[in-house]
Amino acid sequence: MKQALSSCLAKIRELHLDAFLISDPLNIAYLTDFSQGADGYLLVSSDAQLFYFTNFLYEAVARQVKCWKVIAQKGNIFKHVAGQIEKLGAKKAAFEPKHIPFLEYKKIKESLDAAGVDFYPAIDLIEKIRAIKTKEEISYIQKSTLITKEALDFVSQADLKASTEKELSIEIERFLKLKGDNEVAFPTIVASGKNSAYPHHVAGTSPINKNIFLIDLGSKYYKYCADLTRVFFEGKISTSVRKIYDIVRKAQELSIAKIKDGAKASEVDAAARGFINKKGYGKYFGHGLGHGVGIAVHELPFINAVNEESLREGMVITVEPAIYLEGKFGIRIEDMVLVESQGCKVLSA
């Protein structure tokens, strides 16, 4: 049995649950090695019975999933889910409250109420397991990071015909998909000139200002995401841009130096934020320092000023300090870091 599934079962037993219903497509992909047609539910019983409920259209694909009993239905899937929970003789079942629409919850809950089964929310049960990566997962993330770095080389070296943000983002995504999965980790941000001051800018019809443009991109490889940001310059970099760039770069170095098993997320954030504050730019760095990366591009742990949790060996996180000067430009430098027992490894070095 997959390690992820064993950890999930251990957690179910620890919480004295009889069954756990999984509705998040990413958690389904994580537990089944199955990314396609994740339109459905997993049901895991405390005695390790495994069910995958899906639409009948996906049946042929779903049959590829080993060790899961596939229940492919036309129409009302909720009745079958609730019916199976009852058939297991479950008294206590749990669900994923962040990942089930109210209406689906209600339909299942009503059937379970009638059968006298308690139905509890269990927050982040699988997400916490996902935060610590296995060796196999780390190898996929390394490969995904490598592809993403190659795409950055492609941008800096190729004689690109792309002349707008949108055209460049399309060429980048084509590159990432040819080398990785059919889909990218997230829509590629190409933010040219003043647009670089918006952390979530959407690549638009602005012509690329080669003086300064920011690219935030990520491949997926065997479902595992990468997430990197680089700022590109052409010609002489102005003193004001250079100054901000150096502050952000130094802030990133200071944070990375703090990362190891046991370090608090808030302390890692503070190393970068404290330095940016000291330089007088604290209010231009509005978001957290970083986040976990895996099957989801944003997942546990979140590295920010308020998360007091400790990092653990095997976590993979981004470190992305930034300074956004609205109306002028923004600098964000984002790398992927593997937490190790005595320090860390920058996967995107």
Next chain:
Amino acid sequence: MKQALSSCLAKIRELHLDAFLISDPLNIAYLTDFSQGADGYLLVSSDAQLFYFTNFLYEAVARQVKCWKVIAQKGNIFKHVAGQIEKLGAKKAAFEPKHIPFLEYKKIKESLDAAGVDFYPAIDLIEKIRAIKTKEEISYIQKSTLITKEALDFVSQADLKASTEKELSIEIERFLKLKGDNEVAFPTIVASGKNSAYPHHVAGTSPINKNIFLIDLGSKYYKYCADLTRVFFEGKISTSVRKIYDIVRKAQELSIAKIKDGAKASEVDAAARGFINKKGYGKYFGHGLGHGVGIAVHELPFINAVNEESLREGMVITVEPAIYLEGKFGIRIEDMVLVESQGCKVLSA
């Protein structure tokens, strides 16, 4: 005020609601002309006060949304949403039960309970408005359909270097994105040879069998989707394939002939299904005949054997009969059709 928003307000008043909370990103995009950073909520009061709650990171983008008061917050957005509903003096508010995760519902519900505000599920309130397209929406869908047809021409004419399903799907998506929005309507299906027998096949590493391959693709243009399927052949088409192709083509013609304002969805489905049944292939056509297309690639109305609702002028639907012969091949032909008062117009003709 946008027509969509007026229709939404009329519905809110008809249901005697004081406020309606919208959490579906597509409904948010529909009402606001805003597709970016749809990470948030809209709140519409019966006296036409309009609020857009979002994460502070999206504030600069959100400010582009006219007529909505933007409330951009760090952290707990639910408190602000509930607080605003109370501030409006609402006694009856509604939410979208298909589109709000249980946990978010619960947080808002608890605050509203404490304030004595009733909080009701309202299913498909906006979706039903979306089903009937305005002239402007139809023009976007026409353009999106045109781009999608051009991509099909590109596949049949270009000397493609793509040799696998995946490579071809990547080149198609690049083409669609260069001419349309930054994103496509759905992941492009390229199903070669036997893979064409799976309606939801995911483009993989199979080499393209030029004898027979199926492509299901769609552009987005100004947020509006297209959805077309064609089967490509090279060389002589075998008698058995030709026979199935002709049945599917004829079934499509029979259904399209039934489409007009007032026709029941089930009757349109029956025209194709009855013919395929008569030819002895009924059990190889497992899914519905079609679906509405708009901001979502699958939306109301659904054209199947059980939907007794009548089609209305201004609806845009797909007509996609199919026969899937597992282990051999599948034929699906999908076109986009605009429902008119006395008949219909095949947008993809």
